[in-house]
Amino acid sequence: MGVILTVIALAGGLLGVANASKAESLTAEMSQRYLVLLGPVRDLRGAAAAFQVVAEEAFHNVVVPATLVPVAETDGQNATKSFNTLERLLTTTGDTSLAPTLAARMASFVAAQNTLGAFLAGGPQTPQTAQLAKVEEATQASLDATLSSFQDTISARLVTTAEQAQAAASRARDELLWSIVIGVVLATAVILVLTRHAVRVERYQAKQEAVQSDLARRIAFEASLQSALEMSRAESSVFDLVAEALSEAAPGMHSELLLADSSKAHFRQVLVSTAQADEVGCGVMSPDDCPAASRARTMIFPDSTALDACPNLRGRGCSALCVPMGISGNSVGVFHITTVDGTPPSGVVERNIEVVARRASERMAMLRAFEVFQSQANSDSLTGLMTRRSLETAVRELHATGTPYAVAYGDLDHFKDLNDVFGHATGDRALRTFSQVLRDSLRPADIPGRYGGEEFVIVLPECPVDEARQVLERVRERMAERIVIAELPRFTISFGLASSEQAETFDGVVALADAALLSAKGGGRDQIVIAAGDGQPAATPLAVRAQLDANIT
Numbered sequence: 370m371g372v373i374l375t376v377i378a379l380a381g382g383l384l385g386v387a388n389a390s391k392a393e394s395l396t397a398e399m400s401q402r403y404l405v406l407l408g409p410v411r412d413l414r415g416a417a418a419a420f421q422v423v424a425e426e427a428f429h430n431v432v433v434p435a436t437l438v439p440v441a442e443t444d445g446q447n448a449t450k451s452f453n454t455l456e457r458l459l460t461t462t463g464d465t466s467l468a469p470t471l472a473a474r475m476a477s478f479v480a481a482q483n484t485l486g487a488f489l490a491g492g493p494q495t496p497q498t499a500q501l502a503k504v505e506e507a508t509q510a511s512l513d514a515t516l517s518s519f520q521d522t523i524s525a526r527l528v529t530t531a532e533q534a535q536a537a538a539s540r541a542r543d544e545l546l547w548s549i550v551i552g553v554v555l556a557t558a559v560i561l562v563l564t565r566h567a568v569r570v571e572r573y574q575a576k577q578e579a580v581q582s583d584l585a586r587r588i589a590f591e592a593s594l595q596s597a598l599e600m601s602r603a604e605s606s607v608f609d610l611v612a613e614a615l616s617e618a619a620p621g622m623h624s625e626l627l628l629a630d631s632s633k634a635h636f637r638q639v640l641v642s643t644a645q646a647d648e649v650g651c652g653v654m655s656p657d658d659c660p661a662a663s664r665a666r667t668m669i670f671p672d673s674t675a676l677d678a679c680p681n682l683r684g685r686g687c688s689a690l691c692v693p694m695g696i697s698g699n700s701v702g703v704f705h706i707t708t709v710d711g712t713p714p715s716g717v718v719e720r721n722i723e724v725v726a727r728r729a730s731e732r733m734a735m736l737r738a739f740e741v742f743q744s745q746a747n748s749d750s751l752t753g754l755m756t757r758r759s760l761e762t763a764v765r766e767l768h769a770t771g772t773p774y775a776v777a778y779g780d781l782d783h784f785k786d787l788n789d790v791f792g793h794a795t796g797d798r799a800l801r802t803f804s805q806v807l808r809d810s811l812r813p814a815d816i817p818g819r820y821g822g823e824e825f826v827i828v829l830p831e832c833p834v835d836e837a838r839q840v841l842e843r844v845r846e847r848m849a850e851r852i853v854i855a856e857l858p859r860f861t862i863s864f865g866l867a868s869s870e871q872a873e874t875f876d877g878v879v880a881l882a883d884a885a886l887l888s889a890k891g892g893g894r895d896q897i898v899i900a901a902g903d904g905q906p907a908a909t910p911l912a913v914r915a916q917l918d919a920n921i922t
Contacts, residue, residue: 372718373547381741388626393711396578400803404527404580405772406455406458406523407520407523407584409451409452409454409458410455410516410519410520410523411684411880412447412454413451413452413455413516413519414445414449414513414516415447415727416444416445416448416450416451416612417444417448417478417509417512417513418509418513418731419444419596420444420445420448420482420509421509422504422506422731422734422735422738423823423851424502424505424506424873425738426700426736433810440697440698442799445479445482445910447627448479449479452471452475455471456471468515468518468519468522470515471515471516471519472747474508474511474515475512476509477508477511477512478505478511478512480508481501481504481505481507481508481509481642482505483506484504484736484898499503499804501782517921519862525604529900531574531577531578531581534574534630535574535578538567538570538571538574542571548560548563562856564851569890583717583720587720587721587724587757590614590617590618590721590724591724591728593609594614594724594725594728595728596730597610598610598728598729598732598900599732601732601736602736603736604733604736604737605699606730607732607733607736608626608639608640609640611626611640611725611729612640612641612642614725614729615640615642615704615706615722615725616642617716617721618721618722618724619642619690619706619707619714619721619722620911621712622642622706622707622708622718623641623642623650623687623705623706623707623708624641624642624704624705624706624722625638625641625642625650625651625704625705626638626640626641626694626702626703626704627639627650627651627653627659627702627703627705628694628702629656629701630699633656633701634655634656634657635654635655636653636654636655636656636702636703638650638657639702639853650705650798651682651689651705652681653681653703656700656701656703657683659691659693659703660679660682660691660919661692661693661703662693662700662702662703663692663700664693664694665693665700666693667690667691667692667693667719667723668686668690669688669689669690669691669713669714670682670689670713670717670795671688671692671711671712671713672688672710672711673685673686673687673688673689673710674710679691681766682899684691685707686710687707687708687709688707688708688709688710688711688712688713688714689703689705689707689708689713689915690705690706690707690713690714690719690722691703691704691705691706692704692706692719692723692726693726694726694730695730695731696730696733696737697734697847701730701733702730704722704725704726728824737823746887749818749819751797751800751801751819752800752801752803752819753801753804753808754804754807754808754817754818754819754825755816755818755819756818756819757819757820757821757826759818760816760818760826761875763816763828764816764828764875765875767828767830767869768875772830772831772832773831773868773869773870774829774830774831774832774868774869774878775826775828775829775832775833775834775837775865775866775867776828776829776866776867776868776869776875776878776879776881776882776884777826777827777829777837777865777866777882778820778824778825778826778864778865778867778879778882778885778886779822779824779825779826779827779862779863779864779865779886780823780824780825780862780863780864780886780890781799781800781803781860781861781862782860782861782862782863782890782894782895783860783861783894784796784799784822784823784860787799787858787860790858791858792903793797795857796823798855798857799857799858799860800819800823800857802834802848802852802857803825803848803862804817804819804825805851806844806847807825807827807844809847810828810840810844810847811829811840811844812828814831815827815828815829815830815832815840816828816829816830826879826882827841830844831870832870834867834899837866838866838897838899841864841897842897843868844862845861845862845864845895845897848862855867861894862891862895862896863889863894863895863896863897864885864886864889864897864898865880865881865882865884865885865886865887865888865889865897865898865899865900866882866885866894866897866898866899867879867882867899867900867901868884871900871901880895881901882900884900885898885899885900886898
């Protein structure tokens with residue numbers, strides 16, 4: 370009987386060991402065969418998306434900024450590097466069948482990238498490059514869809530493997546317990562050893578399940594945040610969403626975002642978690658003074674009194690997590706998360722904040738690129754002032770609100786002679802100098818625009834004609850001073866001035882101001898003439914206009 374019990378106990382123990390080993394093997398397979406693939410897939414999707422952001426930014430600009438070329442090259446290299454890593458891992462593990470179309474989609478994407486090389490290197494936009502951009506965008510979308518499907522396949526394999534490992538571990542526990550019941554006395558030592566082994570397997574499995582759970586939660590959180598950010602149309606709404614995301618990513622902790630101003634020399638606090646809004650935030654003033662921002666990497670400071678603690682943390686009595694936020698490779702902000710001194714934020718919080726920083730920076734990059742495109746579309750390329758069309762759009766808003774305004778029609782005297790004698794470069798410099806004087810002399814609400822050639826129209830909301838005349842006199846005085854400073858040939862400016870009360874439409878007011886300008890030209894130039902009401906005609910016939918243009922331009 371003792372021999373039979375011993376055999377039964379040993380048999381049960383051996384079965385338990387076999388199933389426990391199977392669970393451990395399945396768990397190891399899950400880590401070595403599938404988990405390692407997620408990083409390169411995520412990196413490849415991120416690099417491809419980053420290249421797409423740069424490409425879209427380039428096509429929104431009339432002229433491709435030189436800074437976009439190295440950024441595009443870096444993004445393309447990162448995508449290729451991530452794909453090579455992924456392809457090597459798939460070949461090593463023998464899992465090339467998991468993504469049978471990946472190589473073809475990647476090849477199409479790389480080919481589409483290369484066809485845009487000439488344009489990103491500074492070539493002009495043409496219908497052909499626009500078509501190539503559509504092809505590149507389609508191949509990027511196809512590649513991203515393939516990678517997304519690949520991630521889903523990996524996740525399914527992970528779930529299946531995890532379930533198999535869990536079932537094997539469960540069977541191992543049952544068989545070990547059966548061995549204990551059958552051979553308590555004879556197999557005590559063996560059972561203790563196998564029980565410890567089973568516990569190790571279970572703990573390892575639990576750890577892996579926790580990793581998978583955290584990964585799944587973070588993926589869901591990132592997808593939700595990305596979807597919300599895509600609906601934001603302004604940086605202010607992005608900040609509101611980020612504030613909500615911080616409350617979820619770092620619950621109960623003091624969180625803030627410092628963003629660099631346009632000069633990139635100063636930080637300003639753009640958001641703070643509402644629960645701890647009364648707490649003092651980080652006092653760092655400049656991106657160069659922030660270790661995380663200047664080094665462009667996440668930093669954790671567990672103890673504010675440690676020798677290597679951040680200088681801006683000393684005296685505050687707290688631990689800190691600092692995550693930089695970058696746009697196009699430049700650090701433009703930093704997230705600060707603080708907790709009780711000696712208890713720094715966990716790795717889960719760190720990864721969550723990095724997700725928020727990455728997604729927020731991507732959306733802000735898109736919004737700023739669009740803002741630059743809008744500004745360039747509405748501005749004159751030489752002077753930086755509004756174009757005629759954008760100026761007329763701004764005036765329509767004044768008409769919609771019933772706001773009165775004055776219109777000044779200005780013209781540089783003898784501008785043709787200036788161009789002919791001193792060259793077009795000098796003429797262009799004169800136009801830019803005059804535009805700068807306008808910006809320096811007018812109110813923020815005033816609307817200056819280049820109407821064409823050397824002609825300028827200035828709209829002055831809620832400004833009577835007499836006050837508008839004083840403003841124009843100030844412009845002429847400052848222009849005379851600036852000509853000397855800029856070492857330009859001497860020239861003068863004539864203005865015609867009219868009020869919105871003199872005509873029902875903006876075109877009508879401009880026509881009055883233009884007629885007054887022609888009177889100023891015909892009267893000797895270098896003066897301001899007010900239309901109709903100052904003894905001047907309300908309009909000038911086209912024939913007179915043509916004659917004056919021929920004689921005095």
